[in-house]
Structures are given as C-alpha cells and as structure tokens.
Amino acid sequence: MTKEANTRLADLFGLTGWSKGELARMVNRQAAAMGHPQLSTDTSRVRRWIETGETPREPVPKVLATLFTERLGRVVTIEDLGFDRHRRAGGKRTGDDLPWPPERTAAVLTEFTGMDLMLNRRGLVGAGAALTAGSALSGAMYDWLHSDPALAADAPVFDNPLRSGKPAGVTAAGYDRYEAAPVGSAEIEALEHSVDVFRAWDASRGGGLQRKAVVGQLNEVGGMLSFHHPPHLQRRLWGVAANLAVLAGWMSHDVGLEPTAQKYFVIAAHAAREGGDRPRAGEALSRAARQMVHLGRPDDALDLMRLAHSGSGEEALPRTRAMLLTIEAWAQASMGRGQAMRRTLGQAEDLFVSDRGDVPPPSWMQMFDEADLHGMQALAYRTLADHDPAAAVPAQHHARRALELRCAGRDRSKIFDYISMASACFIADDPEQADRYARLALLSIGQTSSHRTWDRLREMYRLTGRYAEHGTIRNLREEIRAALPKRQTTAEV
Numbered sequence: 001m002t003k004e005a006n007t008r009l010a011d012l013f014g015l016t017g018w019s020k021g022e023l024a025r026m027v028n029r030q031a032a033a034m035g036h037p038q039l040s041t042d043t044s045r046v047r048r049w050i051e052t053g054e055t056p057r058e059p060v061p062k063v064l065a066t067l068f069t070e071r072l073g074r075v076v077t078i079e080d081l082g083f084d085r086h087r088r089a090g091g092k093r094t095g096d097d098l099p100w101p102p103e104r105t106a107a108v109l110t111e112f113t114g115m116d117l118m119l120n121r122r123g124l125v126g127a128g129a130a131l132t133a134g135s136a137l138s139g140a141m142y143d144w145l146h147s148d149p150a151l152a153a154d155a156p157v158f159d160n161p162l163r164s165g166k167p168a169g170v171t172a173a174g175y176d177r178y179e180a181a182p183v184g185s186a187e188i189e190a191l192e193h194s195v196d197v198f199r200a201w202d203a204s205r206g207g208g209l210q211r212k213a214v215v216g217q218l219n220e221v222g223g224m225l226s227f228h229h230p231p232h233l234q235r236r237l238w239g240v241a242a243n244l245a246v247l248a249g250w251m252s253h254d255v256g257l258e259p260t261a262q263k264y265f266v267i268a269a270h271a272a273r274e275g276g277d278r279p280r281a282g283e284a285l286s287r288a289a290r291q292m293v294h295l296g297r298p299d300d301a302l303d304l305m306r307l308a309h310s311g312s313g314e315e316a317l318p319r320t321r322a323m324l325l326t327i328e329a330w331a332q333a334s335m336g337r338g339q340a341m342r343r344t345l346g347q348a349e350d351l352f353v354s355d356r357g358d359v360p361p362p363s364w365m366q367m368f369d370e371a372d373l374h375g376m377q378a379l380a381y382r383t384l385a386d387h388d389p390a391a392a393v394p395a396q397h398h399a400r401r402a403l404e405l406r407c408a409g410r411d412r413s414k415i416f417d418y419i420s421m422a423s424a425c426f427i428a429d430d431p432e433q434a435d436r437y438a439r440l441a442l443l444s445i446g447q448t449s450s451h452r453t454w455d456r457l458r459e460m461y462r463l464t465g466r467y468a469e470h471g472t473i474r475n476l477r478e479e480i481r482a483a484l485p486k487r488q489t490t491a492e493v
Contacts, residue, residue, distance in 0.1 A: 006053045008082035013050060016071045020046040023067070030063045039063075055083055065115065075115040075260060077108070105270045109241060110222030112263060113215050113248075131262050134292055134300030137285075138307040141266075145273060145281060145311040182227045188236045191221065195243045196363060203367060204411045207251025208449025214251060218244040238275030242268045243364055246284050253291050256451045262288055269311075279320050280364060282312030286327050293327070294452065298334035305331065317359060322351035323368045326376035333380040336387035345377055371405035374398045375413055378420040385427045395424035412450050415441050419456045426463040434464075435472050442483055454484060 013023070024041045031039040036059055048054040056064075061083040068076040100108055194217060201210050221241045229237065249264030265288040272280035285308040292301035305328045312320065325348035332341040352373055381395035399421035406414050418441035425434035438460060445453050461480050467473040 004053045005051055006049060006082040008080060010050050012068055012072070012076065012081060016068065018071075020050075026067055027060060027063050030067055031059060034059065034063060034066075036063075053082075065111075066118070069115050069118065073119065075112055075119065075263070077111055077115065079108075100270055105267070105274055106222050106225035106241075109225070109245070109267050109271065110219060112267065113219035113222060116215050116248075116260065117212070117219060131259055131292075131295070131297075134289070134297070134303035137266065137288070138303045141269070141285075142307060142310075145269070145278075145307065182229060183224050183233070183237070185233065185236075188233060188240065191217070191240045192236070192243075192363070195240060195247070198244075198247055199363075199367065200409060202247060202251055202254070203413065204409050204448075206412050206448035206450030206453070207254030208451075211248065211251040211255065214244055214248045218248055235275045238271050239277060239280070242272035242275060242277065242280050242284065245271055246287060246364065249284075250287055253287075253294070254450045254452055258291065258295065261291055265291070277362075278311060278313035279316040280362065282308040282316065282324065283320065283364060285311065286324050289327050289331065293331050293334055294455070296334075298331040301331040301334075302328065317361060317365070318351040318355040319361060319368065320365055322348040322355075322373065323365070323376075325351065326373065326380065329380045330376065330383060333384040333387075333391075336384070338384050338388050338391065341380055341384055345380060348373070348377075369405070369407075371402050371407070371410070372413070374402035374405065375417055375420070378402055378417065378424070382420045382424045382427075385424060389427050392424040392427040396421060396428065399424060411444060412448050412453060415445055415448065415450075415453045416456060419453070419460050423460045423463055426460070426467070431467045431470055431473050435476055438464075438476055438480075442479060446483065457484065 016023075018026075021043045024043050024046050027041045027046075028039060031037070031041075039060070041056075041060070045054075045056070049056060055061075061078045061081065064081055064083075065076055065078050068081065198210055198214050198217075218241065221237060221244060225234070225237055225241060228234070245264045245268035249261045249268060252258075252261035252264060265284050268284035268287075269281040272278070272284055285304050289301040289304035289308065292298065292304065305324065308324055309321075309328075312324070316324075325344050329341045329344040329348065332344060352370075375398070378395050378398035381391045381398060384391040385395055399417050402417045403414065403421070406417065418437045422434045422437035422441065425431070425437065441453075441457065441460075445457065457480065461477065461484070464473055464477050464480075468477060
C-alpha cells in the first residue's frame with residue numbers, strides 16, 4: 001500500500017459513472033466468468049484501490065482492464081489503470097510507463113491487441129482518449145532508444161500473461177490468448193510475406209477493411225515472442241512484430257482511432273528496438289509524427305521527429321533519412337515556416353538522389369519511392385500555401401509529378417495527390433483545373449475505407465467557398481456535400 005491515491009484509476013473510474021459498490025459487484029461477476037469464482041471484492045476494497053493506491057492481486061487487474069475497456073469503448077490496459085506490473089514484481093519505475101523493459105514488450109503487445117480485438121467483436125465505439133504529447137513521448141524514450149538493445153530472449157520474464165494457462169470457463173469478454181508455440185524459419189518467412197500482403201492492401205484500399213486481421217496477426221506474434229527462440233529467429237520475429245504494429249497503427253489512424261494508433265506506433269518502436277533495428281524504430285515514431293501533423297499538432301510532430309532522426313542511428317539509409325525529412329518539412333509547413341520547410345525538402349532531395357541503391361532497402365521502405373517523395377513535397381507546399389499562397393505553384397508541380405509516377409496499387413496515395421493538386425489550383429485561382437482534379441478524387445474516394453482521404457477532402461471543400469457562384473464549382477460543392485460521410489464518433493471496424 002502506497003498511501004497515495006491512484007489518480008489514473010480515479011480518473012478512469014470517474015468517466016464510467018459507476019459507484020464503488022457497482023464496480024465491486026461487476027469485478028466478482030467478471031472474475032467468475034473468467035474462471036475465478038472464488039474471488040470476492042467489496043466496496044471498501046475498491047475504495048482502497050482508488051484512495052490509497054492499494055494494488056489488487058491477480059487476476060483483479062486483468063478483470064478491471066476488461067471492465068473498463070468495455071465501459072469506455074477503447075482499450076484500457078493494466079498500466080492505464082495505474083497498476084504497474086513491474087513495480088509489483090519488485091522493481092521501480094518512473095515516468096509514464098515508458099519505456100517498457102525488454103521483458104514487458106511482448107506482454108504489452110499481446111494484452112493491447114487482445115483488448116483491441118475484444119472491442120472489434122463487440123462493435124464498441126472508440127471513446128475520446130487523449131493522445132500523449134510528442135514532447136512527453138520523446139522525453140521518456142530518448143535515453144532508452146539510444147542505449148544498447150537487449151533482446152527479450154536474454155531477459156527474465158515478469159508476470160507475462162501468456163505464461164499462465166487459459167482458465168476454464170473463460171469467455172469472449174476475457175483476453176484473446178494465442179496458444180503460443182516455438183516457430184521456425186519457414187513460419188517466420190510466411191509471417192513476413194503476410195506483412196507484405198497487408199501492406200499492399202492498405203496502400204490500395206485503406207486501413208478499415210483489414211485492420212482487424214492485422215491486429216489478430218500481431219496478437220499471435222506476441223504469443224510467439226513469449227518463447228525464447230535462437231537469437232536470429234527472435235530478431236526476425238521482433239521485426240515482424242514491428243512491421244505489423246506499424247501497420248495496425250497506420251490503419252487505426254486511417255480510420256480515426258487516434259489514441260489506439262499512437263499506442264501501436266509506440267509498441268512498434270519498442271519491438272523494432274528489441275530486434276536491433278533502430279531505423280525501423282525511428283520510422284515507427286515518424287508515423288506518430290505524421291499523425292500529429294494531420295491532427296493539427298505540428299509542434300508535437302517536430303518533437304517526435306527529433307527523436308526519430310536521432311534514434312534511427314547511423315545505419316539508416318539515405319532514402320530513409322530523406323523520408324523522415326519530408327515529414328519534418330510537412331510539420332514546418334503547418335507552422336508557416338516556409339524557409340525552414342524549403343531547406344528541409346532540399347536536404348531530402350539530396351539524400352534521395354544520393355542513395356545509389358547498392359544496399360537493398362528494407363521491406364518497410366519499399367513504399368517510399370520517387371512518387372512518394374513528390375507526393376510529400378506537394379503536401380508540404382500545399383500546406384504552406386495556407387500561409388503563403390505563392391507556394392501553390394510548386395505544390396502543383398510536385399503533385400503532377402507524383403501522379404505521373406504513381407504505380408498500380410497505390411490508390412489511396414493517388415487520391416491524396418488529386419486533392420493536393422485541386423487544393424493548390426484553388427489557392428492559385430485556377431478553378432477549372434481544380435474542378436478537374438477534385439472530380440478525379442471523387443471518382444475513387446468511395447472505393448477506400450480511409451477516413452484521412454475524407455478529412456483532406458473537407459479541407460479542399462473549404463477552399464471552394466470563394467468560387468461558390470462559379471457554375472461548375474457550385475455543382476462540385478453539391479457533389480462533395482453529398483459524398484462526404486456525416487461526422488460521427490469513430491467505430492472499430
């Protein structure tokens with residue numbers, strides 16, 4: 001007993017609207033459903049958890065996580081409730097539970113994906129949890145990311161939920177547990193191929209339709225990581241986990257599940273670092289930065305990009321560093337820093353062309369090609385044009401070049417290019433050209449499950465206002481209004 005209030009639990013408890021007596025009764029019912037009929041909790045015990053920081057014995061933290069997840073409609077982990085596993089095991093922790101020690105990454109991954117899948121099954125709605133500020137993430141993770149990684153295969157295991165057998169009578173409300181077993185190189189190769197398949201689907205159709213499958217695959221990999229494989233296999237498994245976690249995060253961001261997405265990006269950085277792949281860890285953090293820019297928080301994005309750059313290490317290929325710089329430039333453009341943005345994009349171009357291609361890029365970088373370089377430049381210039389309309393001209397140039405270079409299967413990126421081009425044309429007072437590209441975006445936007453494309457279309461719609469009396473633009477505005485889905489709380493898909 002710490003004699004200090006558990007503020008995390010108190011805050012979440014306040015959101016539920018429960019009384020302490022109600023929570024005690026639900027804990028007893030849920031525990032029985034999960035195979036623990038002997039558990040008995042009362043109101044006074046709930047009060048001690050909240051007011052004095054008493055930590056309940058297992059399985060109560062898991063039961064509480066399940067109940068709060070169901071009630072709030074978003075993933076709530078044991079750490080979110082203020083019950084720190086590692087502290088119970090005798091260690092000391094500081095900060096906001098970041099970073100996790102190596103032995104915790106697989107357990108956090110599996111617990112989080114299991115709860116996420118539970119939300120999918122029950123069709124619950126994602127509630128408005130707060131995103132962690134970029135400065136808080138980067139501050140907590142800086143020293144850890146720059147230290148030497150230690151594979152979990154060489155570390156002790158503390159309170160891994162996968163180590164205990166599944167109790168009799170566990171229901172759908174309990175955790176999804178993958179019955180883990182050791183795997184060999186053939187199984188890992190098949191997993192690596194599945195990542196490529198999921199990545200291609202996401203690029204073509206958006207994150208909604210396959211998000212659940214990616215989360216389920218990641219949950220299984222978490223189970224595999226609970227075994228101590230030979231180091232070369234364990235590293236490959238961490239690589240698969242990192243790639244799947246990035247995809248799960250990107251797909252979550254694509255459908256508007258922002259706190260869930262951020263958690264997956266952090267999990268991906270941990271997994272990549274455990275596998276010794278610093279550039280992958282940096283790229284995972286850059287995804288969180290892109291999310292921040294999209295949500296109008298470029299200062300947080302720049303904090304994350306500083307960590308992504310420094311954490312990637314010297315082994316990052318020139319093209320990887322170029323990709324990171326384009327995200328930094330977009331954040332600078334969002335803040336109206338035109339000179340800094342142009343300088344950053346110039347550095348990105350130099351690095352991109354300096355990559356001789358003698359070292360094959362990792363699988364996660366194969367999507368960043370010349371078309372993507374121009375697409376990001378178009379986005380940065382178009383964003384800057386909100387502050388400096390002259391930037392609309394280079395935005396059109398880069399968007400046109402991106403469209404010329406886009407290969408088959410990159411449908412979502414092509415929609416973004418159309419919208420960047422149309423928006424730049426509106427800003428440059430060329431409504432006829434803008435109308436043409438806006439209609440090209442409308443032709444294909446309904447074929448994806450990407451909420452981000454709709455968000456960008458809304459931004460473009462705002463630019464049509466000054467041409468509302470223009471005949472073709474008046475019709476375009478009506479078509480956009482008819483096509484845009486009504487704003488609503490995002491749901492799990």
